[in-house]
Amino acid sequence: MRAEIDRVGIKIGMWLFLYSEIILFGGLFVLYAAYFHKHPESFAVGGKELDRVIGALNTVVLLISSFTVAASITAIQKGSRKLTIGLLGFSIFCGFIFLVNKYFEWGAKIHHDIYPNSETLVNGEPGLNIFFGLYYVITGLHGLHVIIGMVLLSISLVWVLVGKIDGSKISMLDNSGLYWHLVDLIWIFVFPLFYLVL
Template identity: 65%
Template structure:
């Protein structure tokens, strides 16, 4: 008897991994919440110095890229290979733009003397130091996830191109998509917590 690829098993495996990611970022958000309640004033002041426009732009970019990936997963099942490839390429490009924005954002802050263990943060208010420490750790870890997600999207793109991912067998594309959506999901919480504090 020929063995069938276990598509739902692969998806369950991916979700089990995503649960650990949720707990990982959940833990960091708890840390944020505890220090937020302790240094409310400092967090408010520090949040105001972040560029809301870049934060908003990156939110829209990630939301759109998530849509593009979801469309690619639909397209592969409808045997519309071209749309699937376009969706994946678009999402990867969005990821790249996101990282370029992040580069300028971090660069701007580092130039202003705000980076982990910098003179300005160490000698400044403790809450401000905590805020930017968490800012660099959480957005940095999220950035690493963007890079991993882009790698998965590119691998999926190549496999679709080569016909290894088809309407019969698309678990790789679907799981890469799930990972990308999770990265988007985490950003949905990062954006208000860091950029929109009044």
């Protein structure tokens, strides 16, 4: 008897999970919209505090890594194993760069006494406090997703190395890729909402 792999079923399962993620971040964006409506000036002030160069750099890093993940799936299907390994390694490296940037960004904010429950925020404008509260929750949750995505890509990389993923069995790589693209999707909205509001 031959065990059939239900590729479509595996993919539908992954997409169902992604829908729940979309709604999770959607809920946070509702909060953002409602408070933005209430405190537009404070949100503009808060947005100017954020470094749009680092934000743009991180956007570029994530877009490129999304491209390399998509290319690695093409590579494995075309049978070029070495290229797949290289592209996946590069994608994980991009995730790492993203997190390092985030570390410096958060570090600078915390250094300027801007973090949840800090003196500056508690005694300052309520709108600014909400803006940075949302900033830390949303970018923090997104950062957590970047870490999970890197773990999934690393597992896929190991599976390619040991031959558990090859041209005919790519579901693990495919689904890790989908997760990584979702991380990218969320960042595409986070970037203009936090860094570019004026």
